[in-house]
Amino acid sequence: MKRSAVFVDAGYLFAQGSVALTGSKKARSLLELKEEVVIDALTKLSYQRSDGSELLRIYWYDGANYRGPTIEQDRIAHLDNVKLRLGFLNSAGEQKGVDSLIVTDIIELARLGAIGDAVLLSGDEDVRVGVQIAQNYGVRIHLLGIEPARASQSKALLQEADTTGVWDKALVSTFLSERPAVTTTATLGPASAPIEIPTTSGDSSTIIAVATAMVDTLEGHQLKGIHVYWETERGVPPEFDGKLLARCRDELGRDLIHREKRDARNAFSSAVRAKGAP
Incomplete structure (x- = not known):
């Protein structure tokens, strides 16, 4: 048949x-x-x-x-x-x-x-x-x-x-x-738990806020996908990495230097881990 x-x-x-x-x-x-x-x-x-x-x-x-x-x-x-x-x-x-x-x-x-x-x-x-x-x-x-x-x-x-x-x-x-719009530092409220990471930039608080806000918009299956990605890879998955850096750049009004990119990625990863695997 x-x-x-x-x-x-x-x-x-x-x-x-x-x-x-x-x-x-x-x-x-x-x-x-x-x-x-x-x-x-x-x-x-x-x-x-x-x-x-x-x-x-x-x-x-x-x-x-x-x-x-x-x-x-x-x-x-x-x-x-x-x-x-x-x-x-x-x-x-x-x-x-x-x-x-x-x-x-x-x-x-x-x-x-x-x-x-x-x-x-x-x-x-x-x-x-x-x-x-x-x-x-x-x-x-x-x-x-x-x-x-x-x-x-x-x-x-x-x-x-x-x-x-x-x-x-x-x-x-x-x-x-x-997808829901990502809030910026101007509208972030107490709903997002503080993320503590070692930072090297004077704008680290802004970078952390943007990364945390972005993670707050992710749904359960997206968070699960990131944890699955980490089983074989390291860092921020490519489909989120560019968006993260772009949003940080827009919020700061300038290009990020190397250490600020590292801070953004660390903040994103810390925020995902803080939420845990769904």
């Missing part, structure tokens, strides 16, 4: 998901994804569109920079029935190589007769050739978009698909949301 598979362009999911939620595209750093919820929704959709076929797996395509997968990508890679496929991010933060990975996988699975149905969450016309070839092998393609989908998906791709569907704002909001 042929199975079904799901192919997810994460760049499209985040970009168009933020449009559905807020009316405009938001940077990935401003968004929060509940991985288990979206995977469950995709699994159910695959079952419905394939008339109850067994799910082979969900393929999740994303870009990574030279420092490797983010904590979020690492969590996705460890979910049951999910295969993470990574292209790369260029200097402008744009995904490269993702569409070719989707095309290669969907054609190969179709050629081998491994699947009979494919749910595709994407909008890029570059994947259309993969859709066409997979259909020639007998695979039915179910294209999924996020509202307003017609403005975010290639017309030619929509025409090629066997069926089309759209996730609305209400459904998207179950797994995607905006």
Whole structure:
């Protein structure tokens, strides 16, 4: 019996998901994804569109920079029935190589007769050739978009698909949301416990306050991800490090010197440890 598979362009999911939620595209750093919820929704959709076929797996395509997968990508890679496929991010933060990975996988699975149905969450016309070839092998393609989908998906791709569907704002909001804004030193209250670290900068109190405020906005699964990261790595995870230094720089109104960067990272790590592992 042929199975079904799901192919997810994460760049499209985040970009168009933020449009559905807020009316405009938001940077990935401003968004929060509940991985288990979206995977469950995709699994159910695959079952419905394939008339109850067994799910082979969900393929999740994303870009990574030279420092490797983010904590979020690492969590996705460890979910049951999910295969993470990574292209790369260029200097402008744009995904490269993702569409070719989707095309290669969907054609190969179709050629081998491994699947009979494919749910595709994407909008890029570059994947259309993969859709066409997979259909020639007998695979039915179910294209999924996020509202307003017609403005975010290639017309030619929509025409090629066997069926089309759209996730609305209400459904998207179950797994995607905006991160809460980080408070600054001007609005920090007594809720944050003082963090004591050895510092070498005259602006150490400001740096500690910014780092503590940032940690206060992290959710349980993010804190858990940092503790998992520390099992094999040291320091602040890359996806938080740049944001931390940028916020400290903005608060001080100048670039940080080397020892201040060290103080910021120590403060962040101390604040995470103070909260404990969820």
